[in-house]
Amino acid sequence: MPASPDHLSVTLNALADPTRRAILARLSLGETTVNDLAEPFDMSLPAVSKHLKVLEKAGLISRGREKQWRPCRLEPEPLKEVDMWLAKYRAMWEARLDRLEAYLTQLQAAADPPAPPVVTDKSDTQKDDRT
Amino acid sequence: MPASPDHLSVTLNALADPTRRAILARLSLGETTVNDLAEPFDMSLPAVSKHLKVLEKAGLISRGREKQWRPCRLEPEPLKEVDMWLAKYRAMWEARLDRLEAYLTQLQAAADPPAPPVVTDKSDTQKDDRT
DNA sequence: CGCGTACTTAACCGATAAGTTATTTAACAT
DNA sequence: ATGTTAAATAACTTATCGGTTAAGTACGCG
Numbered sequence: 001m002p003a004s005p006d007h008l009s010v011t012l013n014a015l016a017d018p019t020r021r022a023i024l025a026r027l028s029l030g031e032t033t034v035n036d037l038a039e040p041f042d043m044s045l046p047a048v049s050k051h052l053k054v055l056e057k058a059g060l061i062s063r064g065r066e067k068q069w070r071p072c073r074l075e076p077e078p079l080k081e082v083d084m085w086l087a088k089y090r091a092m093w094e095a096r097l098d099r100l101e102a103y104l105t106q107l108q109a110a111a112d113p114p115a116p117p118v119v120t121d122k123s124d125t126q127k128d129d130r131t
Numbered sequence: 132m133p134a135s136p137d138h139l140s141v142t143l144n145a146l147a148d149p150t151r152r153a154i155l156a157r158l159s160l161g162e163t164t165v166n167d168l169a170e171p172f173d174m175s176l177p178a179v180s181k182h183l184k185v186l187e188k189a190g191l192i193s194r195g196r197e198k199q200w201r202p203c204r205l206e207p208e209p210l211k212e213v214d215m216w217l218a219k220y221r222a223m224w225e226a227r228l229d230r231l232e233a234y235l236t237q238l239q240a241a242a243d244p245p246a247p248p249v250v251t252d253k254s255d256t257q258k259d260d261r262t
Numbered sequence: 263c264g265c266g267t268a269c270t271t272a273a274c275c276g277a278t279a280a281g282t283t284a285t286t287t288a289a290c291a292t
Numbered sequence: 293a294t295g296t297t298a299a300a301t302a303a304c305t306t307a308t309c310g311g312t313t314a315a316g317t318a319c320g321c322g
Contacts, residue, residue, distance in 0.1 A: 005218035008149075009147050009149055009152075010151075011228055012143050012144075012146045012147035013143075013144070013147035015143045016140050016142075016143035016144035016146075016147050017140060017280090018136070018137055018139075018140055021140075021216075024220075025219075028219070028223065032300090033298075034298070034299060034300090035297090035299080037296065039219070043280090043281070044281075044282065044283080045298090045299075045300095046281085046282080046283085046290090046299090046300075046301080047280070047281055047282080049299065049300060049301090050279090050280070050281085051280090053300090054279095055213075067289065067290070067298095068288065068289045068290060068297065068298050068299080069289095069298065070298080070299065070300090071298085074163065076220055076223040079217060079220050079223075079224055080224040082213075082217060083214075083217055083221065083224075085152075086210060086213060086214055086217065087192075088156075088159070089155075089159065089207055089210050090214065092159065092205065092207040092210075093207035093208060093210055093214075094167060095213040103139075109156065112151060121230075148309095148310090150310095164268080164269090165268070165269060165270095166268065166269080174310090174311070174312090175311075175312065175313080176268090176269070176270090176312085177269090177270075177271080177311085177312080178312080179308070180269065180270060180271090181270095181309090181310075181311085182310090184270090186266090186307095198319070198320070199268055199269085199318070199319045199320060200267095200268065200269085200319095201268080201269065201270095212263095221265065223296055
């Protein structure tokens with residue numbers, strides 16, 4: 001027993017493949033069949049079937065039963081989990097962008113000779129965060 | 132040549148491992164050394180070094196040089212990419228939650244004929260507004 | 263210099279992943 | 293019954309992953 005990995009890892013792993021993300025993108029337009037999903041890809045049907053199984057195990061899709069077709073449907077729940085994980089870091093890339101913006105503003109000010117010396121407030125652009 | 136995979140796949144793959152996510156979480160508290168990063172894990176130093184290389188190739192960390200140490204720093208840019216990809220689906224899970232809420236409300240109303248529906252809103256904890 | 267510390271690289275190994283072709287199951291149509 | 297279409301499963305190949313131990317590199321110091 002390989003000690004079942006956490007759900008988030010399973011989800012991220014499922015998403016870490018362009019084919020599978022393309023499948024999800026296609027499914028975001030609506031339910032469809034396996035053959036229909038497979039059509040745009042340059043690979044065999046069983047290969048697509050395997051990708052679908054990976055997505056299904058991650059809970060990213062579900063499969064119904066209608067006549068001889070097994071329509072796939074997008075299940076966005078796990079994406080929400082990913083988003084919640086990401087949220088913990090969102091402030092960071094935003095902060096970094098803010099710093100970049102401040103830096104650019106400062107450059108702009110420096111390149112503008114007659115203006116008053118806009119105090120280059122370094123305490124606001126350099127936040128060395130060591131606890 | 133395995134035809135270099137897209138950056139988003141590389142990033143998601145790097146994130147699809149609990150050890151690597153733990154390393155990022157640690158780095159979100161501040162820069163630190165490899166030995167320090169490795170300390171909490173029950174694996175050899177080279178194993179951690181490999182994980183760091185995966186994270187570095189995804190652009191999720193950068194490494195400096197200070198004396199004999201190679202401090203690692205979190206680089207949140209790629210996380211922003213993930214967020215941007217996720218954004219395309221955000222409306223979906225929110226819509227689905229809305230439907231669930233409506234369904235629950237309806238159940239509540241049906242089960243409770245005379246009283247006003249005392250909505251037990253468990254799903255009101257998300258206030259997510261990025262573009 | 264030589265030695266220790268910090269870390270990386272090399273070589274290897276078992277497990278898993280991603281693809282293939284061939285076979286099988288399931289549901290319908292004739 | 294037989295055949296057809298839709299899809300899954302089996303069996304196999306090859307490559308990558310995640311870990312190991314052992315050796316190598318880079319730096320600081322006495």
